[in-house]
Structures are given as structure tokens and as C-alpha cells.
Amino acid sequence: MRKTLITILTCAGLLLNTSCKKFLNTTPTDFLSPVNYYQTDDQINTALTGIYDILGKTGTYGRYLFFEMDVADDAFVALPSWTQDVGLYNYDPSDTKINTCWALLYQGINLSNLVLENIDKSALTQANKNVAKGQALFLRAYFYFILTSNWGDVPLRLASTKSVNENNVPRTPYKVVYQQIVADMEQAADLVNPITAYTYNSRITKSVVWGILARVNLKMAGAPLRDASRFAEAKKWAGKVMTDAPHALNPDYKQVFKNMCQHIYDTKESIWEVEFSIKNGTQDEGGSVGVINGIGTSNATVGYSYGAKHATQRYYNLFGTNDLRRDWSIGPYTYTSSTSSVLIYYTAAQIYNRCDAKWRREFESSTVKFTNTSAINFPLLRYADVLLMYAEAENEVNGATSLAYNAINLVRERAYGVGLGLSTATAADLTAGMDKDTFREAVRKERALELGYEGLRRFDLIRWGIFVSTMKSIGNEITTTAPSGYTYGGVSGNNVSNRDTLFAIPSKETSLNSSIVQNKGW
Template sequence: MKRILYSILISGLVMTSSCKKFLDTSPTDFLSPKNFYRNEADINAALNGVYDVLGKSSTYGRNLYFELDVADDSFIALSSWTQDAGLYNYNPSDLKITDTWTAMYNGINRANMLLENISKASMDPAKKRAAEGEALFLRAYYYFILANNWGNVPLKLTATASASEVNFPNTPYKTVYQQIVADMEKAADMVFPIANYTYGSRVTQSVVWGILARVNLKMAGAPLRDASRYAEVKKWAEKVRAAGHSLNPDYKQVFINMCQNKYDTKEVIWEVEFGKKNGTQDEEGSVGSINGIAANANIGYSYGAKHTTEKYYNSFDDNDLRRDWNIGPYSYDTNGGRVAYTNIQIYNRCDAKWRREYETTLPKFNGTTSINFPLLRYSDVLLMLAEAENEMNGPTQTAIDAVNEVKRRAHGKTLNTLELVKSVTITNGGTTTYTSAPTVTFSGGGGTGAVATAFLSAGKVTAIYLTNPGSGYTSAPTITFSGGAGSGAAAIAVLTKIASSNFDLTQAETTTKEDFRAAIRKERSLELGYEGLRRFDLIRWGQFYSTMKNLANEITTTAPASYTYAAKSAQNVSEKDTLFAIPALELSLNKVILQNKGW
């Protein structure tokens, strides 16, 4: 830990701004605790430094949802890569592993410094109490990330006083988790309700309750397998539910909002903010740049380096609106136009949850973005509630209703019983003179809200991509095309009673606890894909190794020859990969820490 400790001591309290809603500036002088922590401004500056860790490229700027969350829903589409943490082919000197470990302990030390000195500050007592609770929670959250990924990690609850403090033994996994729960439960009574804020980057009661549900769900699974924790999961999830949270009726809008610096704290309870200050990139966010749909600068540069697996694509039913949002249904041409994929091009398709075409903050940089990343959504809380309830009591109505709430949103199910537009059938592609995609307009039919995009090939309209099915139609609306320098295109709308069709759980999915368990696990994959939670889920269910080996076999036997490299990560996985290697640098300096098994 010497590298960590030296960097802490050298940096002192010089901390950059990431939680921009409550602090727009940060101290520029090297200050000691004796001369700091005097007032509210000092406390906010120190607290901002604790939050700052969330926005680093080593955490949610990139690593924790890209290289460190490769599972069965995606693969790193960089065929030239042969060695990397994301390929499960690396050694303990890997920089991404080292940097994430270091970032977590930097955050912990900053929290410890604040907790030890906050009593000195003269400020409003309620605000002081909330700041202390936020620091306490964040310290626990950073330990949660460490324990999830590295197991028995050193537990240090005091600030570093000297660079000679380097020898810290592994703390038993159960002890670390007991501390995490104790800190979070204490923080829950200290921080403010989410209603106090109009943005989602602050730690609030809803955040603490929701993450406590996640922590306890992990404790109920591998490796602790403490089934008594399911009652705690239910308790904390129900507190979130009672706080008035709800799902955004439009799944894709949840992620468009993140691209546009808009907040919906009813659904997105906690998110990492990325932004710009004085025309430059303020944080190292790569959301939509390393992942997203591959694009050039006309859209906003994206590597599109995380692609879907055919297994994940096929796990969605054809009426699930999440499929074509999570998984890109099109690519971009050199001018930024959309080019629809055919059904056989599944391995080409990118993780498309965050798309730079919706990013509104300018200028758009090539390597980084201003797009936020979600740490906790209400749909996750509903699914955690259902999982815990099922494990305790089987498929009760409470658990079934929670899953159905998520499934209904996913299928565009509304409260009315009228029809939606299911698809659009082209009856005439028009002349061959279209130079750009014409605008598609829906009118009549008694409903509203249907939206679609036209695609061209050789100057004709050849495909229609339905982006919103609308609602309330009593008859098929009329479709007209305008613009694009062409004419003659025609199409008809095909309706379906999605609003009244039964997309709820079937009887076969809820007959037994085992049936319902499988349904819940599938729903988590469909709903939360690419949000840094899939590997976490598979490991706590004890399914990571077997799932990855089955995926390797599927890809090598069914994928196109050009994409057989997509099996690399799954082929390389071994039993030891449920934990990452403790960094070699840590081992070289900390003489009492032990490496994880198999490394």
C-alpha cells in the first residue's frame, strides 16, 4: 500500500471537483488538517475529494463497467488485444487492476481524514451531520467494491499518518462486510432525504437504503451464503419503495437523460456525474466513448469497443423494447447517418445504452464524454426486493408484482387498453433519388407518440426503425414521408394490443421458487445489462465460471469466423477469476498481505 500512502501524503487535501452540484471550486494550496476543516467550505472541499474517486477512469470513468465487468452479455471487440484484465489474461502487475485498487484506498483515506476532523468545523449541525454520513457511506462503498473484487482486503479505519505505514494484513471477508453494513446503517440516519436535491450524484437516504439492499444480497450469496441477510435486503428495498420512487415510463429515456445532463431521481437514485468546466474536460468519463455505438467526430467519437454476444441478444423476446436500446440496431455511416443491421449481424452490434448522438454538452471530445453513469436505479431495487422475497418465501404476490412492474415498462405496457404501433411495413421504397433519410410522421388513428426513423439504400427507403410505439391508437395511423429530396415512399403501421397483452410473468415462471429464481435472474440481465453488475450477479449466484465456459463453447461453435475472438475472455476464465489478483506493487511493499488463491 506504500504507493497509495505516498500519493495520499503528497496530494494532501488538494482534490479536484467531481460532485459539481455542491462544489464548483477546490482548494489550491497544500493544507494540513490543523489549518483545515474549519468551516462549511472546508468540509465541502474535503467531502468533494471523497466523492471524486467515483469519477476516475480507474473506477466509473471506465474500468468498473468496461474491463472489469466482462461476462456473458458482452465481449471486448478489440481483436488485437491478447492480454488484459478484461480478457482474464493478465498478471498482478496489470495497471487497471492496480489503479482501481489504489483509487479505492485513496477514497477510503480521504474519508478517514474527514471523519477524524469534521468535529472541528463550525457549521450548521444538520449539514455537518449529513456530510459525516456521506463520508461514512462512501468509505463503506469503497470497501464494498474492494471486497467484491479482491476478497479479504486490508481494513483500515484511520487516516494515514506516515509513509512508513505500509504493512496491513488481509482482513477476513466477513469482518469487512460487517464493517460495511455498520457504517452504512449509521449513515442512513445521518444523510438527507433524496427530496432535498434535484440531482442524483449526492448520497441520500434512498441511496444508502438501496446500496444496503445490494450489500446484503451479496452477503446472502457466494462466498458467505448467509441466508439471514435476505430479510435485510427486503427491509432496505422496501424503504426505497416507500420513499416514492417510480420507473420512468420510457426505458430509453433513462439513458438519454444521462447523456443530456438531466436528472430523474425517481428512477436513477444515484449516478456519477461527468462534466466540463471552462471548455475543458473536468473528469475522465468514457461513458459512450469506449462503449456506445462506434462513431466518428460527426456524432461524437466512440470506439464502440464493447459488443453484444448472440446469447444476450437472443435472451430478449421480440417485443422487449430494451433489446434495441441496450444493443445497437444500427451503425453510423461516414456522414453520421444510421445504417440498419440485418438479423445476421449480431456480433457487430455494440453496447448502445449511452449514445453520443444524444450528448448535448459541447464541444464533444474524442476520448472523453460528459455522459453520466448510473450506480443505482429503482428497477434494480424492485428486482432485489423480488429476489430476497422469493428466497425467503417463494413466489409471493409481492415478489411477482415487483418483477412485473419492470417487465411492463420493458414492453411499453401502459395503463390504458388501447393499441400501440408494433411495426411499420414498407409498401413502396419510393424513387431512387433520396439523398438523406426522409422524416416519418404518424397522424390519425386516435393515438399519439409513435416515432420512427427511415433508413436508405441506393436512394430508396428500405427499412423503418420504430423508436417509440406511442399509445392509445384505435386504428392504424397514417404514415407520411417528407424531405430527403425524394418522393413516393409509403408504408403502413401494424398495431398490437401491447398495452393489454400479457407480458407479465407466466404461471410456468412462478410455479416454484426455482422457476421464479430463474425468471428473476434473467430479468436482471435484461434490465441491467452493461451497468457494471453482471459479473457481480453471476459470482454471487455461484454461476460465473460455468456460465463463461458455456459461452466460450457457444461462440466458438456458432459465431462467424471473423468473430471467434469474441470467445477469448470466456475461454481464459478459470476458477480463480471470481476475484482479481492483489496488485503486485502492493505485495512488494506490504510485507504481511497475502495474494488471492490461484495467483
């Protein structure tokens, strides 16, 4: 997408091009204003780019939402010098990360509101208006989904900010926010293009909206709302991705993530990605995928990585012996520090040494590799996730039916290399005849194995109502059983309390918004 789009900040340049001859015009037409800006395809696309751009910021999927704000039982922050941070569940409401993320999400909401308020005034064809409106509606709803999932009741702003005096907005009840999210997304589903309209996967398409609607409804069915009727809705929307769009799993699990490193767009498997890029030897849109996480190394040829997210032994042991995902998700080696790329494999005893390795800079296609940023894309929705959401929802509605088994077994068969001729379906598939409770646990385990390090683990544990107990358990396990050099890795779990199912309302918001109330425990 970013090959053809420019950032919304470019619009500000229009202010510098005002003609002196028109300076005294009573009705100016050459300055940036909602009244005279949202007129053409280029202007609407530029405005939409500004909304999409929020997804790639450091405060969202450039780093925070998959690293510090998603520390759970699969990984620990491998930076022993850190003693206070949101990722350690030891911070205060002035924390830069939660303040930045909150502000960016509301910035995206405001930009979405501007497009929605002005799109009908444009000269676009009705078809183009519909597509643009659908994207803006969905993105506004998605930003609210991130907000309410992480902060609970949040101010619901459905109109753009017109004045600095509009700060005092109270928190809207969680249920009402979700009703708006669902309404916006369902409307967007009818407006946006099918995924076949694009050769890349960073645009909002029907498949994206359907898949995220499945995720939203699963969250509504879980904690804290616990509306069980939403399982049927989750099944419906996941089912539409499976039957109404040309999606399929890539037979090679590793290739899914290599593609993201190389900007290869496999839209059958990877439905929605945040796209980062390098142009003309400079960072055009830089994230930290593979840099803050990834296999830690100072090897410039491979590409620098802090390796700041390490695997827990519990997560490593969760994988079956022949599960190909284990040694891809969890790095089995590191690199020499020289300019060569010789691999140094860990011993069987070296589990806590190993890094989150889904995105490896050795496969990054860019010829320029920066120290603190990369051009590797980040996935927001994969087809494997859709299959697992369908299996989960079907089990909750009808029990462990053949439909539920078929969905989860597709994921497991790929994990064991059935499509590569490395195993048989019989060896990979779940044991038949499970009851609902046993199958539920099997789905939860499979989500951990398939989707680890993709910014969804904390989200899943919270909606299942087991986040605090799981984190306390892993914190104690690391502190008491890890090698002495890694016992510090238990700090996140040891610090967790019930308040940490939500983040603190940022201090900047509470200082500006006298109508907002802080979350419990803060």
C-alpha cells in the same frame, strides 16, 4: 453536484498562498493541515468533493469498473488486437487497471477517514455535521464494498494514514469487512438527507444508502459468504426505497439513458449517478461512457466511439420479441463515417457486429464532443434494480408471492411499453404460479435484460455461484458458432478459471505491504 463543488486538489493551492508576514509565526494557521483545515462548510464540502471525485476516475466508473472489469456473458471485448488484459482474464498482478483501481479505492477510503476524524472539530451546525459524516461513512463503506467484492479479504483501514511506515496491514476476513460495511451504511442512513433535498442524483441520500444496503445484503447472502439470513435484510432495505421515498419507473426505458446523456436528473428512476461534465468548452470531469462502449463510429458529429464492447448472440436472443430494451441496449445500427448522421441498420444475421448502445453520443447534450472522453453520466443505482432486488429477496424468504410478482412485473411492463400504450400488463407480466426455483431463474434473467452493461453482470454471476460455468459456456459458444470474424470474442470465457471470481492482489500492494497474502491461483 459538480456545478457547485470543486475538486479536493484545489486545496493544495492554499499552500501557495502562505503570507510571508506570517512565515515566522510559531503557530501557523495558513497551511493545509487536518488540524486547521476542516473548519467551514466550504472546507468540508471541498473535502467531500475529493471523496466523490474518486467515483469518476478512469480507474473506477470513468471506465474500468463497467468495461474491462465487468466482461461477462452479455458482451465481449471487440478489440481483436488485445491478447492480454484483465478484461480477457489473461493478465498478471502488475496489470495497470487492477493496480489503479485498488489504489484509487484506498485513496477514497483515506479521504473519508480524514473527514470522519475531523468533522466534529468543525464549526458546522450539528445538522450539517451529520449530513457530511453520513456521506463520508457511506462512501468509505462503498469503496470497501467494491474492494471486497472484487478482491475478497482486504486490509481494513479505519483511520487515515499518518506515516509512510503504515503500509504493512494484513488482510481482514471477508465477513469482518462486510460487518463494517453494513454498520457504516446503516449509520449513514440515519444521517444523510432524503433524495427530495436535491434536484440532482450524484449526492448520497437515504434512497442511495437503502438501495445499496439491499445490494450489499444480497451479496452477503450469496457466494462466498452464503449467509441466507441476509435475504430478509435485503428485502427490508429495498422495501424502504419502494415505500419511504418518491420513486417510480420512467415509462420510457430509452429516456432513462438519454437523460444521462443530457444531464436531465430524473431522481425518481435514477437514484444515484456518477456525474461527468464539460464547462467552458473544456473537460471538467470526463468519463468514457459512450466512448469506449457505445455505438462505434468515427463520425465527429455524432461523437467518436471505439465501440469496444459488443453483444453476444446469446444475450441478444435472451430478449423477447417485443421487449423494447433489446434494440436500445444492443445497437441495431451504426452511423456513416461522414459528418452526416445517416443510420446504417444491421441485417438479422449481423448480431456480433452490434455494440453496447445504452449510452449514445448522438444524444449527448454537450456542444463539444471530445474523442476520448464524454460528459455522459453513469448510473450506480436505478429504481428498476431496487425492484428486482426486492423480488429476488422476497422469493428467497417467502417464495414467489404476490409482492415478488408485483415488483418484477413493474419492470417487465415498462420493458414492453405498457405505460406507452404499446402493450398490456397481461402480455408483459410473468406467468403466475411459479415455484421458488423457477421464479429465481426468472429474476436472474430479468436482471440480465434490464441491467446489462451497467457494471453489475459479473457481480451477479459471482454471487449466484455460476460465473465460471457461465463464462466457459459462452466462450465455447462464441468460438464454435460465431462468424469467423468474431470467434476471437470467446477468449474471455475460454480463459476463465476458478481464480477469476476474484482479481489478483495488485503487485504494487504486495511489494509495499509485506503482511498481505496473494489470492489463490496467482
